[in-house]
Amino acid sequence: MVGAIRKNRGEDTILQSRAASPEDAEAIVRIYNEGIEERIATFETSPRAAREIRAWFDGTHPVVVVEEEGRVISFANTTAYSPRACYSGVAEFSVYTAGEARGRGAGTLAMKALMRAAEEAGFWKLVARVFVENEPSRKLLLSLGFREVGVHEKHARLDGVWRDVVVIERLLPANTQGR
Numbered sequence: 001m002v003g004a005i006r007k008n009r010g011e012d013t014i015l016q017s018r019a020a021s022p023e024d025a026e027a028i029v030r031i032y033n034e035g036i037e038e039r040i041a042t043f044e045t046s047p048r049a050a051r052e053i054r055a056w057f058d059g060t061h062p063v064v065v066v067e068e069e070g071r072v073i074s075f076a077n078t079t080a081y082s083p084r085a086c087y088s089g090v091a092e093f094s095v096y097t098a099g100e101a102r103g104r105g106a107g108t109l110a111m112k113a114l115m116r117a118a119e120e121a122g123f124w125k126l127v128a129r130v131f132v133e134n135e136p137s138r139k140l141l142l143s144l145g146f147r148e149v150g151v152h153e154k155h156a157r158l159d160g161v162w163r164d165v166v167v168i169e170r171l172l173p174a175n176t177q178g179r
Contacts, residue, residue: 018064032048036048043155
């Protein structure tokens with residue numbers, strides 16, 4: 001668990017990260033569906049259900065949450081990058097923060113916890129695709145040592161409009177030493 005004290009409307013609050021569990025699915029789906037509605041973080045357009053989130057807990061791919069006063073306000077998760085064995089140490093990731101909690105460090109805390117959990121799980125690289133226009137996410141990830149590898153032009157359509165994405169990656173040091 002990682003803690004951080006943040007100012008929230010003039011008051012000090014403590015944000016804490018922890019490994020997520022299937023019991024967090026309702027809170028995670030609330031935040032994820034908000035991201036789907038906003039159309040700035042994912043190509044998904046259909047709201048998710050908690051049962052779909054529970055499927056993320058496969059014992060291989062870490063999922064973490066950040067809480068403020070016992071309420072989940074952010075999450076980060078990993079998924080398989082490829083079914084090919086040679087890529088078993090590479091995971092795709094996502095990070096989402098509830099709208100009312102943005103700008104207070106929850107996303108940073110979630111990503112730090114996810115990087116640590118992914119490293120402990122044996123992953124050597126995290127990768128993601130971020131909408132070119134999603135400056136807050138890009139800024140967050142660059143501040144944590146991720147690098148922008150390039151742009152996939154017209155990667156997919158969202159609401160009938162072609163969207164470009166930036167490919168982002170970060171090596172996890174403990175698992176890349178001596179390789």
